[in-house]
Amino acid sequence: MSLHNTTTECNFKVIVIGAGIAGLAAAHHLERAKRQGNAPKGLQVVVYEQREGNPITDKYPAQLSEDARQCLTNIIAPASYSDLVDLSDYGISHGGVNILNNDLTHLFSNKKYENEQPQWINRKVLSSLLSDGVNVLRGRRVVRVRDLKDNKVEVVLDNGTTELADFVIGADGMNSTIRSQLHPAFSKTPQLPFILVQFKLATPFPQIPKAFQRDCVNLVLGNSSNSTQIILFSGSQLPLMDPKTAIKLSEEGPFAEPNDEVKAVQQALEDPKCGFVLVRMMIPTRLTQDWEDLTDGSWIDKILTFLREDGTNLELIKMIENDLVPATIQASPIFSSEIGKAVPFKEGRIVLIGDAMHVVPPTNGNSIAAALKDAQDIAETLLASSELGGADGPLQTLLPQNHYALKTRSEDYLKKSLHLLEVSNQTGIQGFLHRGMLRSMNWLKSF
Numbered sequence: 001m002s003l004h005n006t007t008t009e010c011n012f013k014v015i016v017i018g019a020g021i022a023g024l025a026a027a028h029h030l031e032r033a034k035r036q037g038n039a040p041k042g043l044q045v046v047v048y049e050q051r052e053g054n055p056i057t058d059k060y061p062a063q064l065s066e067d068a069r070q071c072l073t074n075i076i077a078p079a080s081y082s083d084l085v086d087l088s089d090y091g092i093s094h095g096g097v098n099i100l101n102n103d104l105t106h107l108f109s110n111k112k113y114e115n116e117q118p119q120w121i122n123r124k125v126l127s128s129l130l131s132d133g134v135n136v137l138r139g140r141r142v143v144r145v146r147d148l149k150d151n152k153v154e155v156v157l158d159n160g161t162t163e164l165a166d167f168v169i170g171a172d173g174m175n176s177t178i179r180s181q182l183h184p185a186f187s188k189t190p191q192l193p194f195i196l197v198q199f200k201l202a203t204p205f206p207q208i209p210k211a212f213q214r215d216c217v218n219l220v221l222g223n224s225s226n227s228t229q230i231i232l233f234s235g236s237q238l239p240l241m242d243p244k245t246a247i248k249l250s251e252e253g254p255f256a257e258p259n260d261e262v263k264a265v266q267q268a269l270e271d272p273k274c275g276f277v278l279v280r281m282m283i284p285t286r287l288t289q290d291w292e293d294l295t296d297g298s299w300i301d302k303i304l305t306f307l308r309e310d311g312t313n314l315e316l317i318k319m320i321e322n323d324l325v326p327a328t329i330q331a332s333p334i335f336s337s338e339i340g341k342a343v344p345f346k347e348g349r350i351v352l353i354g355d356a357m358h359v360v361p362p363t364n365g366n367s368i369a370a371a372l373k374d375a376q377d378i379a380e381t382l383l384a385s386s387e388l389g390g391a392d393g394p395l396q397t398l399l400p401q402n403h404y405a406l407k408t409r410s411e412d413y414l415k416k417s418l419h420l421l422e423v424s425n426q427t428g429i430q431g432f433l434h435r436g437m438l439r440s441m442n443w444l445k446s447f
């Protein structure tokens with residue numbers, strides 16, 4: 001990026017749609033540049049977020065790849081980055097040991113990694129750091145954008161008000177309204193033909209039949225429920241692991257081979273004081289078409305009927321029947337990666353970033369890396385443009401290059417994620433080799 005001419009006077013309004021990681025990061029980068037005198041004072045940035053509260057959850061941590069961490073150090077101030085490390089004192093997980101339970105956060109605490117980079121961070125902390133100094137207007141849903149061809153963009157909100165901007169960043173996530181308008185051919189995010197259903201059982205792990213305990217984690221059951229997994233949550237103290245081992249394992253990704261330390265943890269999970277298990281199933285959507293408007297009770301019915309028809313082990317069915325905790329049933333579609341191929345470039349002053357532009361599987365923290373890098377790139381492109389006093393030329397010549405970089409990168413991340421799945425397939429590490437994954441792989445490959 002060329003140096004910015006701070007004497008430039010200009011009024012330039014950027015509207016960002018969506019206060020997810022991508023939108024907040026882009027807005028934060030621009031605001032920070034302004035504070036540091038690297039952007040004109042007349043630069044105005046507004047983020048419209050459809051939800052009233054902060055939609056980002058801190059129920060589970062997010063994995064950050066090395067790229068993502070590097071990118072974050074360019075976007076947020078060094079002090080904020082240290083805060084992220086300190087405040088994201090979360091457990092991490094890898095195949096075989098799932099430690100998203102609060103009781104287990106001591107296992108891979110970030111605080112123990114003096115001088116190390118955080119692998120897993122608290123999403124809410126990240127979001128609040130990125131929101132710092134950013135004007136986020138919540139409860140404002142954008143319903144339409146229109147390039148007015150005179151270097152202005154019209155943004156229409158669901159309350160009927162219209163705003164004019166000099167530039168619009170569509171960061172409205174995988175079901176992006178902006179994408180479906182600009183690129184009708186990519187209007188819907190493709191989903192894998194499965195839904196993920198998960199629920200908690202009150203059964204302590206030692207009471208789970210031995211046949212289901214293989215690898216402490218995964219089971220292949222039934223004819224169609226192609227990946228029923230049993231994941232353990234422990235209520236008892238588990239052995240501490242050396243933080244370096246934790247870092248190494250998490251760097252190796254979710255399919256890392258367990259070493260002695262991990263095995264010790266797995267063994268401890270067999271303690272009778274163990275809490276409960278979580279069951280996860282991927283169910284083909286063709287079999288769930290009439291599963292609408294479900295109450296807790298009917299969910300249980302549907303799941304049990306499905307498992308029976310699916311030829312699932314009777315012992316497991318009985319266990320689910322007796323011990324399923326109704327309030328814990330959750331179901332969600334599984335998105336695919338077709339958008340990973342990235343939408344084509346459109347002229348004008350509206351760009352897409354993050355999941356709105358491409359859906360990269362989150363494997364190894366690649367999705368957030370893509371979102372952060374897109375945000376950094378578009379902010380830097382704007383700052384380098386002659387419109388904002390930069391020396392790299394007008395936006396209309398810079399944007400195609402920006403788009404090309406974003407497209408190439410997201411496709412590269414997609415390939416990496418697929419590779420990881422393939423490695424796990426070849427090695428069968430940790431029992432992750434199951435039919436669901438194979439099917440997902442083949443489906444992803446068909447694009």
Ligand SMILES: Cc1cc2nc3c(=O)[nH]c(=O)nc-3n(C[C@H](O)[C@H](O)[C@H](O)COP(=O)(O)OP(=O)(O)OC[C@H]3O[C@@H](n4cnc5c(N)ncnc54)[C@H](O)[C@@H]3O)c2cc1C
Binds near residue numbers: 021050062
């Ligand atoms: C369960 C789960 C776990 C994940 N774990 C990881 C992980 O560990 N590591 C990783 O790298 N990635 C992970 N990902 C993926 C990662 O969260 C996403 O890639 C990333 O959050 C994308 O950010 P985004 O800002 O592009 O989109 P989003 O986070 O989806 O943000 C879009 C925002 O736009 C708002 N919005 C939508 N439409 C409108 C509208 N019309 N008007 C105004 N606002 C609108 C939404 O409310 C939302 O706040 C995970 C995803 C899921 C679902």
